[in-house]
Amino acid sequence: MANLKDLSKQKALFTGGHRACAGCGAVIIARQVLMAAGPNTVVANATGCLEVVSTIFPYTAWNVPFVHSAFECAAASISGVEALYKSWVRQGKYNKKVNFIAFGGDGGTYDIGLQSLSGAMERGHNILYVCYNNEAYMNTGVQRSGATPKGADTTTAPVGKVKKGKEQFRKDLTEIMVAHKIPYAAQSVVGNWRDLTSKVEKALAMDGPKFINVFQPCRLGWSYDPEMTCEIGRLSVETCVWPLYEVVNGQYKVTKPKEKKPLVEWIKLQGRFRHLLKPENKQLLDELQTATDKNWEDLLRKESLTSPAAEPKPSQTLR
Amino acid sequence: MANSNIVARTGNEAMAEAMRQINPDVVAAYPITPATEVVQIFAGYVADGLVDTEFVPVESEHSAMSACIGSSSAGGRTMTGTSSQGLALMAEMLYIAAGLRLPIIMADVNRALSSPINIHCDHSDTMMVRDSGWIQIFSENCQEAYDNMLQAVRIAEKARLPVMVTTDGFIISHGMERLEILSDADAKSFVGAYKPENYLLNFEKLITVGALDLQDYYFEHRRQLAEAMKTSKQVILDVAKEFGTKFGRTYGLFEQYKMDGAEIAIVAMGSTAGTAKVVIDGLRSKGLKAGLIKPRVFRPFPKEELADSLKGLKAVAVMDRSDAMNAQEGPLAVEVKAALFDASASSGANKTVLDYIYGLGGREIKPEDIEHVYNDLSEAAKGKAKQKVTYLGVRE
Amino acid sequence: MATQKKVKKPGWKELPEGDLIIGGGTAFEFKTGDWRSRRPVFLKDKCIHCLTCWAYCPDSAIITADGKVVGYDYEHCKGCGICYHECPVKGKAIMMVSEKEAKAKEKK
Numbered sequence: 001m002a003n004l005k006d007l008s009k010q011k012a013l014f015t016g017g018h019r020a021c022a023g024c025g026a027v028i029i030a031r032q033v034l035m036a037a038g039p040n041t042v043v044a045n046a047t048g049c050l051e052v053v054s055t056i057f058p059y060t061a062w063n064v065p066f067v068h069s070a071f072e073c074a075a076a077s078i079s080g081v082e083a084l085y086k087s088w089v090r091q092g093k094y095n096k097k098v099n100f101i102a103f104g105g106d107g108g109t110y111d112i113g114l115q116s117l118s119g120a121m122e123r124g125h126n127i128l129y130v131c132y133n134n135e136a137y138m139n140t141g142v143q144r145s146g147a148t149p150k151g152a153d154t155t156t157a158p159v160g161k162v163k164k165g166k167e168q169f170r171k172d173l174t175e176i177m178v179a180h181k182i183p184y185a186a187q188s189v190v191g192n193w194r195d196l197t198s199k200v201e202k203a204l205a206m207d208g209p210k211f212i213n214v215f216q217p218c219r220l221g222w223s224y225d226p227e228m229t230c231e232i233g234r235l236s237v238e239t240c241v242w243p244l245y246e247v248v249n250g251q252y253k254v255t256k257p258k259e260k261k262p263l264v265e266w267i268k269l270q271g272r273f274r275h276l277l278k279p280e281n282k283q284l285l286d287e288l289q290t291a292t293d294k295n296w297e298d299l300l301r302k303e304s305l306t307s308p309a310a311e312p313k314p315s316q317t318l319r
Numbered sequence: 320m321a322n323s324n325i326v327a328r329t330g331n332e333a334m335a336e337a338m339r340q341i342n343p344d345v346v347a348a349y350p351i352t353p354a355t356e357v358v359q360i361f362a363g364y365v366a367d368g369l370v371d372t373e374f375v376p377v378e379s380e381h382s383a384m385s386a387c388i389g390s391s392s393a394g395g396r397t398m399t400g401t402s403s404q405g406l407a408l409m410a411e412m413l414y415i416a417a418g419l420r421l422p423i424i425m426a427d428v429n430r431a432l433s434s435p436i437n438i439h440c441d442h443s444d445t446m447m448v449r450d451s452g453w454i455q456i457f458s459e460n461c462q463e464a465y466d467n468m469l470q471a472v473r474i475a476e477k478a479r480l481p482v483m484v485t486t487d488g489f490i491i492s493h494g495m496e497r498l499e500i501l502s503d504a505d506a507k508s509f510v511g512a513y514k515p516e517n518y519l520l521n522f523e524k525l526i527t528v529g530a531l532d533l534q535d536y537y538f539e540h541r542r543q544l545a546e547a548m549k550t551s552k553q554v555i556l557d558v559a560k561e562f563g564t565k566f567g568r569t570y571g572l573f574e575q576y577k578m579d580g581a582e583i584a585i586v587a588m589g590s591t592a593g594t595a596k597v598v599i600d601g602l603r604s605k606g607l608k609a610g611l612i613k614p615r616v617f618r619p620f621p622k623e624e625l626a627d628s629l630k631g632l633k634a635v636a637v638m639d640r641s642d643a644m645n646a647q648e649g650p651l652a653v654e655v656k657a658a659l660f661d662a663s664a665s666s667g668a669n670k671t672v673l674d675y676i677y678g679l680g681g682r683e684i685k686p687e688d689i690e691h692v693y694n695d696l697s698e699a700a701k702g703k704a705k706q707k708v709t710y711l712g713v714r715e
Numbered sequence: 716m717a718t719q720k721k722v723k724k725p726g727w728k729e730l731p732e733g734d735l736i737i738g739g740g741t742a743f744e745f746k747t748g749d750w751r752s753r754r755p756v757f758l759k760d761k762c763i764h765c766l767t768c769w770a771y772c773p774d775s776a777i778i779t780a781d782g783k784v785v786g787y788d789y790e791h792c793k794g795c796g797i798c799y800h801e802c803p804v805k806g807k808a809i810m811m812v813s814e815k816e817a818k819a820k821e822k823k
Binding site for chain 1: 734736738739740741742743744745746747750751764765766767769770771772773774775776779781782788790791793794795796797799800801
């Protein structure tokens with residue numbers, strides 16, 4: 001795996017001059033993914049923050065071939081590019097090795113783009129889909145998405161006199177991807193460049209569809225001091241609200257924090273959870289902690305169930 | 320004259336045959352009646368190794384067009400096929416394909432749009448996306464469907480606009496007809512090789528496709544698209560001329576049938592034009608000076624040319640196989656009238672134009688229906704007032 | 716410093732056909748430095764060149780040469796402070812100062 005010293009000597013594949021907010025986590029993901037992928041990469045991007053800030057005509061921050069068409073179809077677009085590549089290679093017209101990467105936010109991935117993502121994964125294209133997951137529709141002004149956690153304050157599930165923000169738990173997209181039986185699915189985070197770049201390298205070395213769900217603090221939607229982006233990212237791992245893990249050909253591998261911190265450590269840094277610190281909302285805070293604990297234990301159980309040691313012995317009675 | 324092979328084929332088979340000869344790099348498609356067979360037959364060619372195509376069996380029409388956009392912007396010759404609801408689901412992406420100036424080619428088998436759900440022919444699907452920036456070529460029969468598909472490749476790549484070639488659902492798509500198929504070598508040499516100027520897989524010349532245009536650029540890009548549609552008329556004519564010279568079947572922006580000395584005429588697209596020709600032959604033998612204009616391309620709309628051809632007539636009936644739900648008249652009538660309005664200053668003609676909305680949801684159009692239209696026109700030509708818009712064949 | 720170059724915008728006939736940007740990384744020509752309300756100041760002597768700041772800078776504004784930090788690209792730095800926050804050096808090799816003060820000092 002490359003070190004930062006070597007990486008810093010490469011050509012910048014995602015440049016400055018984009019219009020992301022100061023302290024934006026999405027562009028950190030784009031930069032680090034491309035650092036790991038290298039220049040022989042075609043990128044497709046769903047409509048969303050990353051696309052909007054990086055390609056305002058006539059300026060593009062991308063130093064690799066890039067295509068954007070619409071919101072719900074980054075996976076389908078990259079499928080088309082990869083299909084053409086396969087066709088050209090088969091026809092003997094092309095022989096370069098190329099990575100195919102799609103980026104989508106949680107809105108473009110968990111919600112409106114879920115169908116096209118599922119289709120692309122099922123068809124087995126040789127692509128990597130990276131979700132920059134900031135847990136809401138940030139580009140349109142912090143609306144709730146299927147990735148928004150319970151209790152978060154968003155503009156379409158706001159905290160009011162009666163309601164306490166989003167009332168539902170977020171869906172578990174990484175597990176939906178695992179259920180597609182793809183060779184590689186993983187969760188990573190902004191604030192651990194080594195984890196993200198090594199997962200991208202590992203994914204791109206494998207054949208077939210790959211998926212990485214990268215947790216991305218958003219200073220605008222989560223409401224915190226912009227210098228805290230990476231810190232909050234790491235804290236989401238340490239509180240186990242966003243565990244780092246990968247599922248390689250069905251086998252789980254979890255990166256465990258040294259010490260599991262209480263959820264409130266993560267919550268108290270974010271404006272979107274401000275109301276949860278009030279005494280009258282303690283029950284909701286406790287409920288979130290319980291759910292986080294259960295998810296974490298479930299994950300560890302999956303890891304032990306799928307470890308090579310847990311492989312069942314071939315049955316003698318079944319032939 | 321080039322070698323050709325005379326066979327019996329349905330419209331869908333003819334279009335699939337054309338696709339086999341075109342041998343696109345990528346086809347991405349989703350099944351929908353009555354277009355399913357086109358890509359289904361083509362998938363068989365892929366399975367048998369008869370083409371180099373990578374077939375992407377997507378999970379929706381939206382993804383079909385999205386994958387086509389990916390493939391086409393990456394530099395590949397790219398095709399798809401659909402109908403009705405499928406085209407409607409693609410609508411968002413159709414505008415994007417055109418705006419990105421991608422020469423994607425589509426077989427669009429015309430079918431009514433829901434609701435109510437109906438699988439049979441009318442033109443409302445194509446009409447729904449008439450302003451998307453796609454060239455739209457209508458076919459009267461199986462032979463035209465085949466010929467139009469081959470020409471569409473050349474037109475799309477020269478005009479740098481996507482092209483949809485349409486057939487009337489079931490009437491053409493499932494009707495068996497005589498078809499002259501070009502030899503594979505002739506077809507291949509006619510469509511030629513595709514050499515895109517800018518494409519994603521060219522790492523020597525990086526591009527960003529689909530950037531965000533704000534107030535300062537969007538208008539210029541749309542202006543370019545409008546110009547491309549205008550200049551595509553000549554491209555269509557040039558390609559048709561070459562096709563005619565090589566293979567003996569001539570095409571234009573529209574066809575004129577028995578228009579010499581005609582006093583009244585119908586304007587109709589698709590298979591109805593074939594029925595109308597039979598009716599005209601009968602009427603002409605009775606001494607009625609009836610003719611037919613069959614627009615081949617609805618987009619670009621051949622405004623000046625069409626108005627010119629209608630110049631000497633006393634009355635015109637437009638047959639619209641879709642309704643624009645505009646409290647006015649069908650989409651073809653709107654266009655014809657607009658063309659005539661601008662031409663009227665020079666020709667001095669302020670003629671009667673009647674619109675007949677017909678055949679929705681596959682309602683059969685019979686020769687006697689068309690004869691009825693000509694009778695109306697004869698009376699209108701003599702100065703008798705007639706209903707401006709008629710729903711032909713609907714039960715009162 | 717970070718003001719945009721005024722260029723005459725091309726007419727529709729002059730633009731490449733389709734919504735296409737030819738060439739990579741053209742955003743670099745767009746300056747975002749004037750968004751800043753505070754700026755990082757490089758304390759060269761304290762820097763251990765671990766490049767953590769470089770790895771996390773959202774605006775690719777940490778300038779490196781031969782694997783070492785050499786300074787900051789103030790034409791693009793938006794002043795988020797991630798470099799400062801992530802700097803692992805005890806006492807930090809980066810100092811955040813208000814843009815106003817920094818500019819006033821520059822003038823002197």
